Amino acid sequence: LNDAERLARVRPGDTVGALKRTYFPGQEQQVRLIYQGQLLRDDAQSLAGLHLGHLSVLHCHLSPPNVAPTAPGTPGPRSPAPAALGVGSLALPLFVLLLALLWYLQLQHRHVFTATATTCLAGLTLLVTFVAFAMYRR
16 A cells, blocks of 8 residues: 555445544545445445445545635735646647638539549548537537
């Protein structure tokens, strides 16, 4: 075990809240326990009700403690720097721009594009359209 890992011995009758109070005293509000991908929200739920078996693993997320508001006129903590713009977020707009350019060239210079090339361009346009809707549908 390293500094970020803790080993806890629990009984099936223990509750989620008791586990938080025992192993994270004073930090109960910052502790989030996760078992099999599910956030354990109910502090009254027993570990037996979760069907924890021998050598089961509970994941724990510790949130930073809430900072008390500062008095007016005093400098507060600096706001975090904006996240860098990733290449992945630019990929879809770049593909859309490239498709628009190809469609413009196809309309202006029909003699260069064969029927097969135009069909492939239409299929690629449909594919990028479906990907765009899938990504931004959320």
